[in-house]
Structure formats: structure tokens, C-alpha cells
Amino acid sequence: MPGYVFAVLLLLLARPLAVEVALVRSGLDRWERATAAWFRPKGFASVLYGLLVLGSTVPDADRLFHVIVVAVVLSIVAHSSTDVPITDAFARRAEREEESRRVGR
Template sequence: QVGFGVLFGVLVGYVGGRMIDHFATRGWIEGAARQLSTLAVGVGAFAVAEIVNGNGFVAAFVAGLAFGEAAREHCTGAYDFAEDEGQLLATLTFLFFGAVFAGPALGDLTWPILGFALLALTVMRIVPVAVSLVGSHLSVPTVAYMAWFGPRGLASILFGLFILEEADLPAGDEIFLVVTWTVILSVLLHGLTSVWLSERYGQWYVIHRRSHMPEATAVEEMPTR
């Protein structure tokens, strides 16, 4: 599955990128048509990979890499489009998730499921982040803030659906139920604490800011191709 995903991701992404670059250079497509064509490359890579029993998610990711190499001049516009449309698609995904999966899961909650979901949002998140930041010289409040805000959302839903539909595991339903409750609790806990903790952290930073602090280092915007 991964091999087919990589193969068709490269093929569709590169060919699609070259075609869009060729058409745009000659003025055959522009504006919204060019942006929608970019979206079609990712969707096409996913669809082709799924048809040949490849991994569609891998194909879409690799197609993006190949597209960036083949159509460098159009990456900035594609990024802006993806950012805007990504918010819309994310909202629709959560709407679908709440309507189809969250409701039935309310009646299947058990103590082990609740306990694992809470561990996934706390210990399993906070400890690895704290360990990864050892040596960064960030202050404890900064590490705690970064460690806490690791919401479980789209990625968890997608991989949970993959396990439910493709993996054919004996405990697939139970695993997806755990994923569902982890996402539900993440929406509640991170949603309820986001504004309050952000304000508290902002106030702490204003009071304790020093020029030598890593938190005070200017960060440049990540460049696009």
C-alpha cells in the first residue's frame, strides 16, 4: 500500500504540476481555476492510489512534494488556497464526526476508555513534549503551555477511520471508540482552556520577558517554495 501510494503520488503530483505550470504560463488558466486544479492533483493522487489498493493519504502527501518540485512558481498561491479551504474542510469534518460518531459513543463510555483518553491527552502528550524540549532552555511555563495544547482532531479521526475500515483488527471497534472519546475530550478540554490559558501565558510573558530568553527570539515565517 505504501509503495503504490508513493509511486502514484509522485506520478500524479509531478505530471499534474507540470501541466498546471504549462497551462498557467500560457495564460490558459488563472485565478480560481488554477487553485482548483491544484486541489484536483491531491484528490486525483488519493483516488488513483485507492483504486490500485495503495495508501491514498501517502499518495496525497507525496503528490504535494512532487507538485512543489514541478510547479514552484505556483506554490504560494496554492498555500493560500489550501489554508483557506483547509479551515472549511476541517469544520465540515468535525460536523460530520459529531453527527455520525460522537452521538452513539456517548452510550458506550466505560472507565477504561475514559482513563485511556485522559492519559492520551495528558501524560502521553505532556511527557514526550517535555522530553523533546530538554536542552532548548525554554522556561517551565512555556514547556507546559506547548505540552498541554496538543489537540486531537483531524489526524486522529482519519487514522481511526483507517483502522475501522481498512485494518480489519479484532478490536477495531473498541480502538475507534477510544479515538472518538479522545477527540471529544480534546474538543472540550482544549476548547475550554484555550482562551484562559493563552491569556495567562501572555500575562506571564509580558512580566518575565528578557532579551536573552529563547521565547523572545524572533521567528521568521516559514518560506514556501
């Protein structure tokens, strides 16, 4: 059970917080930083690191690999189920900003 809790905390807190901190001075607004933090850079690295752990002599390597797999699966489910709604929210935001510019003229 602690491995599952760790995977959820990794998905919801640790990775997004790290990206948010990295983007503080980026010039992006809060919504853009939050979106980048949620979707953050990801890729094959987690799988590769998991396989390296599994093939190593690290104590409990099989349990660590299991946690990595759970984190990757949670990430896939969470991000693939939120990409369209977040994209739609960006489109609505852009439309509101455009309308505000037209009305403000």
C-alpha cells in the same frame, strides 16, 4: 470503561509528557514547555488513524475507533476551554516581566 480511562490518560499524561521530553533542550522555560505540552501539535491525524483502524481487520476495531473518538472529543473540550485562560496568563506574565525590566533600570 477502560477505553475512557485510556483516553483521559492519553490526554493528561502520555501526549503532554512526550512533548515535554521532546522540548527539554529547546531553550523554552518550564511554563512555555508546559503550555506547548498541553496544547501540543495536533491535527487530522487522529481521525485518519481512527478511520484506518475502523476499516481494518484489527480485532475490536470498532471499540478502538470509539476510544479514539472519545480521546479526540475530550481533547477538543479540554483545549478549547483552556486556550483563553492560558493566553491571558501569558499576557500577565509578559506584563510583569516588562514592569520588572522598567523598575530594574
